[in-house]
């Protein structure tokens with residue numbers, strides 16, 4: 072870890088976590104990760120080594136049987152889960168969109184009590200759409216008419232307009248063409264640079280060049296060792 076981070080408060084921490092299934096087999100065990108403001112962390116490793124299980128555990132989507140997950144140094148209680156999930160947002164490989172327009176998808180999360188105090192900022196949506204090379208009329212498109220790549224970008228925008236502190240990304244660009252992948256990456260980097268909350272991401276990728284481009288740290292499975300990305304530009 073960089074020295075500057077010793078004074079910054081850890082946003083999200085997995086401490087020696089383990090997930091066990093009913094036959095007693097451990098899918099992951101003794102894995103730890105500290106996510107600090109501004110961190111860009113890539114997770115890579117062989118197929119079946121537990122990367123998604125780990126990320127889903129961080130998102131509190133799967134129960135863990137050992138260790139703990141801390142947010143701002145505190146364990147997360149059940150009743151805090153909605154708030155946690157609005158601040159630590161998980162994006163899966165295939166987007167899940169509701170019926171209706173792109174705009175209604177973007178506004179969807181604001182109907183939940185936990186997000187009602189957040190501002191739906193049309194300027195930030197316009198800026199993100201610009202990076203994605205789409206006019207404002209794109210907001211009126213039906214979600215059912217979107218391509219897979221467009222759908223994934225809409226899912227990303229829907230996450231970002233909630234101003235999360237941590238984005239958990241499970242191979243989000245694996246089904247996208249190179250151009251859409253590049254747009255997706257630029258939107259995330261723009262968000263990291265411009266967000267007032269100094270956010271961080273944890274991104275599972277099989278693509279080494281993507282990890283080198285985007286991440287300042289890399290966590291390698293199955294052991295879960297974390298090291299600085301020597302190729303990182305910042």
Ligand SMILES: Nc1ncnc2c1ncn2[C@@H]1O[C@H](COP(=O)(O)OP(=O)(O)OP(=O)(O)O)[C@@H](O)[C@H]1O
Pocket residue numbers: 092098116117118119120121122123124125
């Ligand atoms: N709920 C579950 N019950 C039983 N086994 C599971 C469960 N979830 C995942 N597994 C198994 O745990 C192992 C790790 O799965 P996981 O999806 O985390 O791997 P991964 O490293 O993300 O792989 P890939 O790179 O192919 O996506 C796999 O063998 C998978 O079949």
